Amino acid sequence: xxxxxxVRESGRAARPDVTVNDFSIQVATVNGSGSxxxxxxxxxxxxxxxxxxxxxxxxxxxxxxxxxxxxxxxNKDGYIARKKExxxxxxxxxxxxxxxxxxxxxxxxxxxEDTLKLSELRPDLTxxxxxxxxxxxxxxxxxxxxxxxxxxxxxxxxxxxxxxxxDEIKKAIAKQFKSKAKAVAxxxxxxxxxxxxxxxxxxxxxxxxxxxxNKTAGKxxxxxxxxxxxxxxxxxxxxxxxxxxxxxxxVCEQLIDFMKxxxxxxxxxxxxxxxxxxxxxxxxxxxxxGAGWAGARSMxxxxxPGISLMAEFAGLGYFAEVPAVIFDIQRVGPSTGxxxxxxxxxxxxxxxxxxxxxxxxxxLPATVSECFDLxxxxxxLAERFQTPVFVLSDLDLGMNVWMSDPFQYPEKxxxxxxxxxxxxLARTSKFERYRDVDGDGIPYRTLPGTRHPLASYFTRGSxxxxxAMYSERPQDYKxxxxxxxxxxxxxxxxxxxxxxxxxxxxxxxxxAFGTTHWAILESRDQLKNEHGTETKYLRLKAxxxxxxxxxxxxxxxxxxVVEQNRDAQMAQLVRLEVLAAEEGASEVGQVxxxxxxxxxxxxxxxxxxxxxxxxxxxxxxx
Amino acid sequence: MSTVVSPPPKENRIGLTLADYKGAASTLCxxxxxxxITSQLIKAFFELGVDPYRVAKLSGIGCSSKTPAYFLxxxxxxxxxxxxxxxxxxxxxxxxxxxxxxxxxxxxxxASIGAGQFVHLLRRNLPFVYVVENNGVYxxxxxxxxxxxxxxxxxxxxxxxxxxxxxLCIMGIELGATYVARSFAGDPKQLVPLLKGALAxxxxxxIDVISPxxxxxxxxxxxxxxxxxKEHEELLHEVGFVPFFEEIQVDYDPGTTLDVELHDGxxxxxxxxxxxxxxxxxxxxxxxxxxxxxxxxxxxxxxxVDTKRPTFVDLLNVVDEPLATLPTERVRPAxxxxxxxxxxxx
Numbered sequence: 001x002x003x004x005x006x007v008r009e010s011g012r013a014a015r016p017d018v019t020v021n022d023f024s025i026q027v028a029t030v031n032g033s034g035s036x037x038x039x040x041x042x043x044x045x046x047x048x049x050x051x052x053x054x055x056x057x058x059x060x061x062x063x064x065x066x067x068x069x070x071x072x073x074x075n076k077d078g079y080i081a082r083k084k085e086x087x088x089x090x091x092x093x094x095x096x097x098x099x100x101x102x103x104x105x106x107x108x109x110x111x112x113e114d115t116l117k118l119s120e121l122r123p124d125l126t127x128x129x130x131x132x133x134x135x136x137x138x139x140x141x142x143x144x145x146x147x148x149x150x151x152x153x154x155x156x157x158x159x160x161x162x163x164x165x166x167d168e169i170k171k172a173i174a175k176q177f178k179s180k181a182k183a184v185a186x187x188x189x190x191x192x193x194x195x196x197x198x199x200x201x202x203x204x205x206x207x208x209x210x211x212x213x214n215k216t217a218g219k220x221x222x223x224x225x226x227x228x229x230x231x232x233x234x235x236x237x238x239x240x241x242x243x244x245x246x247x248x249x250x251v252c253e254q255l256i257d258f259m260k261x262x263x264x265x266x267x268x269x270x271x272x273x274x275x276x277x278x279x280x281x282x283x284x285x286x287x288x289x290g291a292g293w294a295g296a297r298s299m300x301x302x303x304x305p306g307i308s309l310m311a312e313f314a315g316l317g318y319f320a321e322v323p324a325v326i327f328d329i330q331r332v333g334p335s336t337g338x339x340x341x342x343x344x345x346x347x348x349x350x351x352x353x354x355x356x357x358x359x360x361x362x363x364l365p366a367t368v369s370e371c372f373d374l375x376x377x378x379x380x381l382a383e384r385f386q387t388p389v390f391v392l393s394d395l396d397l398g399m400n401v402w403m404s405d406p407f408q409y410p411e412k413x414x415x416x417x418x419x420x421x422x423x424x425l426a427r428t429s430k431f432e433r434y435r436d437v438d439g440d441g442i443p444y445r446t447l448p449g450t451r452h453p454l455a456s457y458f459t460r461g462s463x464x465x466x467x468a469m470y471s472e473r474p475q476d477y478k479x480x481x482x483x484x485x486x487x488x489x490x491x492x493x494x495x496x497x498x499x500x501x502x503x504x505x506x507x508x509x510x511x512a513f514g515t516t517h518w519a520i521l522e523s524r525d526q527l528k529n530e531h532g533t534e535t536k537y538l539r540l541k542a543x544x545x546x547x548x549x550x551x552x553x554x555x556x557x558x559x560x561v562v563e564q565n566r567d568a569q570m571a572q573l574v575r576l577e578v579l580a581a582e583e584g585a586s587e588v589g590q591v592x593x594x595x596x597x598x599x600x601x602x603x604x605x606x607x608x609x610x611x612x613x614x615x616x617x618x619x620x621x622x
Numbered sequence: 623m624s625t626v627v628s629p630p631p632k633e634n635r636i637g638l639t640l641a642d643y644k645g646a647a648s649t650l651c652x653x654x655x656x657x658x659i660t661s662q663l664i665k666a667f668f669e670l671g672v673d674p675y676r677v678a679k680l681s682g683i684g685c686s687s688k689t690p691a692y693f694l695x696x697x698x699x700x701x702x703x704x705x706x707x708x709x710x711x712x713x714x715x716x717x718x719x720x721x722x723x724x725x726x727x728x729x730x731x732x733a734s735i736g737a738g739q740f741v742h743l744l745r746r747n748l749p750f751v752y753v754v755e756n757n758g759v760y761x762x763x764x765x766x767x768x769x770x771x772x773x774x775x776x777x778x779x780x781x782x783x784x785x786x787x788x789x790l791c792i793m794g795i796e797l798g799a800t801y802v803a804r805s806f807a808g809d810p811k812q813l814v815p816l817l818k819g820a821l822a823x824x825x826x827x828x829i830d831v832i833s834p835x836x837x838x839x840x841x842x843x844x845x846x847x848x849x850x851x852k853e854h855e856e857l858l859h860e861v862g863f864v865p866f867f868e869e870i871q872v873d874y875d876p877g878t879t880l881d882v883e884l885h886d887g888x889x890x891x892x893x894x895x896x897x898x899x900x901x902x903x904x905x906x907x908x909x910x911x912x913x914x915x916x917x918x919x920x921x922x923x924x925x926x927v928d929t930k931r932p933t934f935v936d937l938l939n940v941v942d943e944p945l946a947t948l949p950t951e952r953v954r955p956a957x958x959x960x961x962x963x964x965x966x967x968x
Contacts, residue, residue, distance in 0.1 A: 220967035230963060236953030238945035239716050258963075262955045270941040272952050274716040279742040283709035286702065286739070290713025293700055294678065294721070295946030297953070298713060316703050406964040409957045414950050447946060448678040448698035449718055455675070458691055460701035469646075470691070 021051045021076035023087040023208045025158065028100045029151065030093050032064025037176055037187075038151035039070040040401070044172040045155075045164050046074050047221055047403065050213040054080035054518075055401045056604065061246065061339040067096045076213060077525075080403060081518035082396075082604040087208055088162075090154050091118060092132070101125070109206055111157055128202045130157055135197060139190045149190040156194020161206040166195070220406050224397035227368040228327055229255035230407065231375025232299055233262065236414055237325075239291035239298040240275040241284040243306060246339050247395040248329035251301040252277075281306035285313040288324040289388075292317075293459060295419070295447035297379050301327035303395075304337060307346055307353065314388055315354025316461040318484070321434070321443070323382035323417070325375070327391045329398040332602045341602030342395035344514050345565035348573065350390045351543050357481060359488050361495060362390045362543040366517035371397065372407040374541070377496060383417035385491055386445060394564075396515045396604040418444045422452040433457040433468040434480065441487030488544060495542035500552060506534035508618065509556030511549075513540040513570060515604060516562050522607035523614070531615060540570070549574065550581050550590075559593050560614055564605050568596040635671035635867060643668045645692040650685055655807030655833030655848075656755045660692045662810050663724075663753070666817035667694060670865055678714050678721045682707040682736055685762055686728035686755035686833070705736025708743035711750050712934075718944035719935045722821065724751040730760050733769040733788045744797035744826055746934040751820045751827045752799075754790055755807075757835035758846040765838035772918075776843030790830045791925055792911050795904060800825035800928040802907070804921065806851045807833040812922060815863035815890070819924065822865070822888040825933050832920070851920065858899060858910075858923030862891035882927055892924060901927050 025042070029035040036057075043055045051074045060066035073083050085105045091097040091112040101110060101121050109126040112118050119127040135153050136146035159169050169191055177183040228251050232240070240259075242252040256275055263272045274291075278284040284300040291298035302310065307328050317324055330346045332338035350362050361381055363374040374391055382389040418438075425431055425446070431454040434443050443466075446455040457468040464480065465471040512520050517539055527533040538552045553559050553574070561571035571594055578590050597613045599605040631639040643664045648657050667674070674696035681687035683704035690699045702710040707725050715723050732740050732754050743750070758771040770790065771783045794802040801823040805813045813831065820827035832851055834840050840847040845854075859880075864870050866887035874881075874891060882890040882901065892901065900906060907926040914921040941948070 218968070220964055222967050230960075234954055234960065236948075236950060238948065238953060239713060241713065262959050263953070265941050265952070268941060269939075271939050272941055272945065272948055274935075274938045274940050274945060276712065276716070276938075278709065279738060282706060283712075283739050283742065286706045286709025287713035287716070290680075290700070290702075290710035290715075291717040291946075292713070293710070294714040294717035295944070296713075296717035298717070312703055313706070406968075407960065409960050410954070414954065446698070447718075448714065449675065449721055449944065450698075451675045453696065456696050456698050458699040458701065461703055462701065 018207050018209050019087070020209050020211045021074055021213055023074055024083050024085065025072045025088045025090065026086040026100070027070045027090040027154070028093045028096050029068055029070070030064070030095075031060055031062050031066045031068040033092075033151065034148040035068070035070065035092070035151045038155045039072070041152070041169065041172045041176050042155045042158060043072045043401070044175065044221065045159065045168040046072065046210055047216050048168040048171060049165060049210050050216050051076060051210055052078040052080060052215050052403055054403065056082055056396065057400060058603070059340050067093050074210065076215070078215060079518070079522040079607070081522050082606045084606050084608060088158070088206070090158060091116065092151070092154065107207070109208070111154060111161070126204050126206065128157065128161065128198070128204065130154070130194070130197060135193050136190070138193050140186065145186070149186065152187045152190035153194035156191035157198045157202070159191065160195045160198035161202065162208060162210045164210050165212070216403065218406065219403050221401050221403055222368050223250070223399055223401050224365070224368050224371040224393050225250040225329065225399060226254045227371035227407070228301070228375045228391065228393060228398070229258055231372040232325070232379075233258050234410055235297060235376040235379040237297045237299050237379065238273050239288065239296040240273065241278050241287035241298070241300050243278050243281045243284045243302065245281075245303045245306050247331055247399045248301045248303045248306070248327060250399065251327055251329065281309040282313065285310040285324065285326065288326070289313055289317050289322045292323040292382070293448070297383070298323070299325040299327065299379075301329065303329050303331045304333040304346060305335070307349060311353050311355070314360065315356060315358055317388035318354060318358050318360060319356070320459050320461050321386040321445070322388075322459070323386050324388045325378045325382050325391065326388055327393065330392060330394040338602045340395070342515070342604055343565060343600065343602065344394055344516065344563050345567075345569065345600070346392060347565070347569040350392055351573065359544065360388060360390055361385060361491050362392055363496065364392055364513040364541055364543070365397065366514050366539060368397070368402045368404045369407050370541070374496065376410050380412070380415040381491070381495065384415050384494070385442060385487060386417060387487075392514065394515055418442060420444050420446050422450050422455065425450070425452040425454045428454070431455065432466045434464060434483070435466040436483050436486070440490045441483050442490065492544045492546055495544065495546065497546050498541055498548050498552070499539045500548060501537040502552070502555065503534055503536045506536045507557040508533065508614070509536040509538065509552060509559040510562060511538045511540070511552070511559055511570075511574065512562040516564060519605045519607045519610055520562060523610035526607055526611040527614060533614070533618065543573070545574070545577050550578060553578060553590050553593060556593060558595060560595050560597050560617070562597040562605070562610055564599050566598060566600045568598055571596045634668055636673060638668070638671070638674075640664065640668045642696065643674065643694055645695040648692045649688065651837050653836040654685070655757060655835070656686055656689050657692070658807040658810070659753065659755055659813070659831055659833055660689050662813045662817060664693045666814050666821060669814070670818055670821055671867070672722065672821065676720065676722050678723045680707050680711045680714065680723060680725040682727050682731035684728040684731045684760070686726050687731060689726050689755070705731050705734070706739055707731065707736065708739035712743065712746065712748055715748055715750060715935060716938070716940065717946040719749070719940060719942075720944055723749065724753070724821070726753045726755060729754060729756045729758060729768040729770040733790060741793070741797055744794055744799045744828070747798050747800055747825045747931055748934045749824050749826070752829070754828070754830045755833040756790070756830055756846070757833050757839050758844070759835050759839040761835050761838055772845040775845045778838060778841050789911060789915060790828065792908060794828040795907050795911070795926045798826070798931075799828045800931050801827035801924070802926040803828070803924045804830045804832070806855050806922055807831055808848055808851050809855060809922065812857065812861050815861045816924060818863040818865065819884065819888070819890040822884045822886050823927070823929070824885045825928070825931060854920040856919050856921050857895055858921055858925070859895055860893035861924060862893065864889045864891065882929070884929060890924060890927070901925060904928075
């Protein structure tokens with residue numbers, strides 16, 4: 001269907017100032033009112049029109065009754081970071097409606113429940129009053145269902161006003177409710193009622209519009225936690241232990257669904273995995289380490305408070321050299337913090353987790369496809385380095401739905417690391433569990449159950465020598481700590497390297513990681529297109545830093561480390577390790593180049609914030 | 623000149639000698655109850671002819687938790703962190719269900735810092751032998767009361783315990799363990815068959831062994847001393863054990879002896895002493911222990927056994943082979959699976 005046809009069909013006059021495929025919709029509802037399905041249908045139908053979208057759920061730590069907001073951003077250029085300004089508000093929550101309206105920029109539009117009487121609030125907005133309660137009566141006689149269906153009615157209203165193709169909404173409904181024919185029909189009729197109402201009653205033209213584009217063909221929509229779960233399954237995870245905590249629960253919940261579907265042995269009908277809901281996070285990591293010690297690919301997933309509880313076992317895993325993968329879907333801390341808001345403030349905590357000298361391998365996915373890839377990588381690294389490996393996602397990445405290219409099937413064979421079997425032992429005269437045979441700091445291990453007189457050893461979190469015997473000898477302890485440090489240095493050469501855009505025209509470098517990436521992409525374009533400021537960009541994918549980080553800093557005059565925490569945690573780490581690298585070097589002063597841009601409101605960082613901060617900092621420079 | 627020929631050491635059914643089941647030399651105090659238990663464990667493993675390569679030894683932190691280093695040096699061992707042996711054991715058993723997992727813990731490790739994990743281990747009925755070396759005090763930190771110290775018992779310093787003791791066997795029975803016994807480190811005659819029964823049992827076997835601390839809790843006024851134990855131990859029954867590979871030789875009177883058949887065909891024979899007792903009756907087991915505690919008795923024996931309840935590994939419907947070593951083709955789904963999932967997300 002051509003653009004013109006759609007405009008004509010909508011029955012409203014086209015406006016010259018119509019913005020096409022570049023806007024944000026915010027749906028304000030009450031938690032537990034069932035708006036998730038309708039929001040997904042609305043977002044998916046725009047996606048099916050070929051327009052890049054992103055959806056962000058801003059929800060309370062509550063089961064039902066508190067306000068919740070869902071933001072859909074459609075952007076023809078593919079920017080899918082959060083955008084602060086809302087162009088179209090769908091106000092379904094009486095409690096927040098007035099404040100929501102007050103927050104709109106001039107020229108915004110509001111679809112709202114008629115009885116809320118919002119139109120007198122501000123003269124500079126376009127109002128679309130809809131009698132949702134009355135309309136819902138047309139859809140169903142069942143009062144219980146009406147509340148849910150009112151949500152689907154706004155999909156119809158918004159779809160009509162935005163010129164979203166009717167068939168795409170229909171397709172999105174079919175996908176959402178899968179084979180449940182009754183639900184499909186009911187929801188479709190709610191959409192139709194909304195659509196019809198808008199077509200006949202809402203005559204004010206909307207300055208926003210969706211036009212068919214070709215930028216989503218072959219793309220998928222998925223949340224980062226589902227992606228991480230898929231990664232774990234394709235990594236061949238066999239033991240999964242977890243304790244429910246927002247925002248990480250959906251990693252293991254979705255993993256359970258995938259594993260039940262795809263990891264049941266066809267011959268025996270038995271599971272090639274064990275998934276345990278543990279009594280707490282201490283036990284969750286304890287189980288994962290017990291399984292890792294016995295040779296399984298094991299994992300747990302958690303968030304801030306759980307990470308704090310896991311500190312003791314993380315130290316054991318590091319010191320006794322036992323593999324496990326720990327997904328940390330970061331939320332706002334400290335303490336309980338804001339359980340349903342996003343943050344990147346577990347960097348230092350995860351990197352150094354435990355008392356004593358400890359440094360872990362940490363992976364930093366920024367995209368859903370990296371949640372998948374780095375999950376697989378994490379299991380290989382954990383077994384290769386015989387140590388806990390952290391994957392630091394965040395609530396924004398984990399719980400929101402993101403557009404992505406389809407994930408790539410892992411081509412690299414699974415790496416089980418340096419494990420000696422009974423056959424390997426038969427070919428040798430000696431096995432010492434903690435001896436650095438290869439000079440890379442990584443010793444060899446055997447698994448319990450290995451049938452060979454040389455195989456057994458005693459694993460302990462107390463001091464031990466190369467033969468795994470208890471030892472308090474000063475030199476044994478120092479040798480062990482030094483070997484673990486060497487192993488960490490080896491990891492520096494094996495962890496995923498950063499993604500670098502070494503723009504030769506730029507003096508300014510941006511350094512970021514995780515979901516900050518999306519706002520950086522957009523901000524770099526703003527800086528270049530609006531202000532002529534060129535930037536280089538390095539995006540970290542792992543800790544410890546690889547050599548690329550140091551050479552990137554050398555190549556910049558100023559480096560802005562952009563992150564979503566208060567204490568500039570990554571910048572501190574960069575300074576620390578740059579200083580260490582500079583020790584004894586002739587050229588000093590790299591540390592002075594490092595500045596910070598920090599966002600820590602619990603909301604995802606947005607491009608304009610970064611752009612403004614960089615411009616201000618650059619302007620203040622002498 | 624005569625040559626003294628020592629007889630060859632006795633071999634068990636898999637051709638190993640008692641020495642093959644030993645470990646490193648103990649570093650505990652001379653006369654420690656824990657060392658006595660270690661000896662009985664070695665004896666039980668040897669006489670049962672357990673393959674040491676199949677055994678995984680686990681522990682937490684404390685004097686008791688050091689002991690897995692002192693037996694079965696051919697087996698892998700894991701000295702975990704304080705109070706966390708249950709979780710590590712759970713992961714180990716799930717990773718490799720063919721292992722025979724045996725854990726040694728103490729009263730602090732189990733009843734205080736580890737109470738949370740202990741409770742949930744019991745609920746799951748993990749196939750796991752859990753030996754508590756219970757001396758009522760913290761030894762490594764030099765003699766503080768633990769949560770199993772009896773009300774009114776006295777420290778060497780004269781401090782009196784004014785909190786009630788946690789009865790680990792009551793917890794075990796109440797929360798789902800399927801083989802629950804109490805014994806005394808000074809009673810090898812009873813401990814060895816109880817340990818053998820635990821090793822043959824499928825499910826969580828909890829043995830609470832009162833094990834005197836010769837340094838901090840072996841004085842008058844202690845209810846966990848050798849003297850107290852020897853004077854007060856009251857046997858619930860006489861415990862005998864016949865492994866699956868031996869015939870029951872001695873005739874016994876079914877009127878006075880109860881025969882409990884375990885999963886592997888071994889038998890625990892419980893010969894009645896003073897009272898009628900059926901260890902498969904959970905309610906009876908709980909009231910017996912409660913009454914016995916009220917009377918300040920030191921009752922030992924097999925309190926409870928349930929050979930029917932499925933283990934945690936069975937409940938999870940895990941494949942028969944160790945998960946740890948399943949080949950790639952069984953753990954990494956095929957390319958078409960990823961394609962199928964990707965299609966569903968488009």
